[in-house]
Amino acid sequence: MTQAAKDRKVVRIAMNGVTGRMGYRQHLVRSILAIREQGGVDLGDGRVIWPEPILVGRREHALRALAVTHGLDPETTVSTDLDAVLADDSIDIYFDAQVTLAREAAIGKAIAAGKHIYTEKPTATGLDGALELARRATAAGVKHGVVQDKLFLPGLLKLKRLIDGGFFGRILSVRGEFGYWVFEGDWQEAQRPSWNYRAEDGGGITVDMFPHWEYVLNELFGRVESVQALTTTHIPERRDEQGKPYAATADDAAYGIFQLEGGIVAQINSSWAVRVNRDELVEFQVDGTEGSAVAGLRNCRVQHRAVTPKPVWNPDLPVTERFRDDWQEVPDNAEFDNGFKAQWELFLRHVVCDEPYSWDLLAGARGVQLAELGLRSASEGRRLDVPELTL
Template sequence: MNGVTGRMGYRQHLVRSLLALREQGGLPLRDGSRLWPEIVLVGRSEAKLREIAERHGLTDWTTDLEAALARPDVSIYFDAQVTSEREKAILQAIDAGKHIYTEKPIATTVGGAVALARAADAAGVRHGVVQDKLFLPGLRKLKRLVDGGFFGRILSVRGEFGYWVFEGDWQSAQRPSWNYRSADGGGIVVDMFPHWHYVLEQIFAPVRAVTALATTHIPRRWDEEGEAYEATADDAAYALFELDGGVIAQINSSWAVRVHRDELVEFQVDGTLGSAVAGLRGCRFQHRAATPKPVWNPDLPVTHSFREQWQEVPDNEEFDNGFKEQWEMFLRHVAEDAPYTWDLWAGARGTQLAELGLQSAREGRRIEIPELDR
C-alpha cells in the first residue's frame, strides 16, 4: 500500500477497508477459505509510516518501493499517492509482475493512462481502479431507479458538488496545498472529472462530448507551513456532458462554494415518467402522477413546500463502506477470478474526459470524445 500517509489512503483504504477486513477475520472465498491481507506500508516519510504501523500493530513498512516490489510474497500493488507520482510507480509495479489496484486519476495525461493499461494487459496482471462513488448508498438507490425503468426516457442530469475550502491564512485548509498547484497534478477537473465519468457511464450512458469552463476563483492560498503561494490549478469547473441517447448532464464542481443543499454532492435526474435527487446516502423521488402543477406568479407567496412532495427511496439493504466493498471485489478478482468491471481502461477513459475538459476550457468550445485505441 503506497500512499497511506495521506488522508484518503489512510482513512478509507487502510483503516476502513483492509484493517476492517482483518477485524472480521478475513475475506470469505467460494471454497470456504478466508483471504487474510498481509499489509506492507510504503511511503516517503519514515516517521509517518512508523507512527501508523505502531498505531495499528503493523510491522511491515518501508520507504523503498523498489525493494517492496521485488518481494515474491507481495502480489498486489495499491497506489494512493499524489497524482504526479502515480504513473511511474504503477509502471514499476507492472514491470515487477504485480496486480494493480489504484486510486484515480491513474495518470496526468491520457497518453500515460493508456500506456499503463496496455502495459498491464501485456503483462497479464489483474488491474482495477477505485470507483468509490458508485458504492454510495444514495447513488446505489438512484441506479436502482434507473435499472427499474422508473424515469422512462431520461432527459437530463444535474449535479452540484463542492464546499468552501479555506484559503489557509485565518483558518487551515481542509485539503492539501498540492491540490491547488497544477505542476503537482492539482486541479478540480483532474480530480473530479474522472469521478463524473464513471458515475455517468455506469449509471446512465457513455459520455460523447464535453463543454467546460474551468477557473481559479481563489488565486492565493497558504500551505501547511503557513506560507503563501500562487494557486495555479483550477478550483472550480462548470461543465456540460452529452451522453448517448440524448441525455444532457450538467455538473458544477467547486472548492469555492458555500453549501446550501442537503449533502456535499447531489444529482437530480429528470425523466418523462419521474424525477429523483440523490446524495451521498439518501435518494428522493417524484413520480409524474404526483408532480405538482406550479404556476409562475411572483406576486403571491408560495403556500406549499416543494421538498415535502417527494418520497424517500427505502434502503432495502445494509450498506457497507463503499471502499471496503470494492476492495473485497478486487481481492476476489485476484484470488478466484471473480468478475471486476473497473480496470485501468476505465481509469484511462476518466483521465481522457479530464484532459478534454481542460482543452474545452482553454479553447472555449465543445469537444467530442473519441474511443480509446487499445
C-alpha cells in the same frame, strides 16, 4: 465451520501513500484493516482472503507510527524502498494512493515486477500515459483495477436501483452539484493539501473530479460523447501547510456540460469555492418522463409523474407550496458497507478467484481523457467530442 478452521488465502499488498488523507482513512483503516477485523473476505467455500498490508512511503517515522497504532509489526510491514518491495515475490498487489505526479512511474514499475495493480485516480497525468499503463498491464497478464468509489455510495446505489427498475421512463437530464468551501489557510486551516491548488504539482479540480463524473455518468446513464467546460480559479492566493502564501495556479471550480449517448444531457458543477446549501456535499438530480430523483451520498428522494404538483409562476404572490414535502424517501432495502471497502473486496475476489471486474486501467484512462478534454474545452472555448478508447 469456524473461522479458525477456514482455509486462509493470504494476499500481501504493498500500500504506497497511506500517510495521505485518503490512503490512510479510506484505504488502510476503513478498507484493509476493516476487512481483517471482520475475519477476511469470506468466499463461502471454506476459504477466506486475508489481506496483509505493507506500508510504503518516504517518511519512515510516519509509517512506523501508523503500524504501531494499528497493531502491525513495524519491522516487517514498513518500507521506504519501493524497488525492494516490488522485488519481493511474496507481494501480490501494488496499491497506489500517492500524489498524481508520482503515480504513473510507480505503477509502471509494479507492472514490470509482475504485481497486480489497484490504484487511486487519476491513473496518470495525461491520456497517453494512462493508456500506456493499461496496455502494459494487459500485456503483462496482471490484474488491474481503479478506485471508482462513488458507484458504491448508498445514494447512488439507490439511484441505480431506480434506473434498473424503469422508474424514470426515458431519462432526459442529470444535474450534479459537488463542492464546499475550502478555507484559504489564513484565518482557518485548509481542509485540503496545498498541492491541490498548484497545476505544476498535478492539482486542479478538473483533474480531480472529472474522472469521477466519467464513471458515474458512464455506469449509470451512458457513455459521455461530448464535453463543454468552463474552468476558473476563484481564489488566486492561498496559504500552505506552513502558513506561507502561494499562488493558486490550478482551477478550483469547473462547470461542465456532458452529452451522453441516447441524448441525455448532464450538467455538473464542481467547486472548492462554494458554500453548501443542499442536504449533502454532492447531489444528483435525474429527471425522466415518468419520474425524478435527487440522490446524495446516502439518501435518495423521488417524485413520480402521478404525484407531481402543477406549479404556476407568479412572482407577485408568495410561494405557498413546500416543494420538498412533495418528494418521497427511497428506503434502504439493504445494508450498505463502506464503498471503498466494498470495492476492495471485489478486487481481492478478482485477484484470488478470477471473478469478473470491469473497473480496470482502461476505465481509469477514460477518466483521464475526460479531464484532459475538459481542460482543453475550457481553454479553447468550445465543445469537444469524446472518442471511444480502445487498447
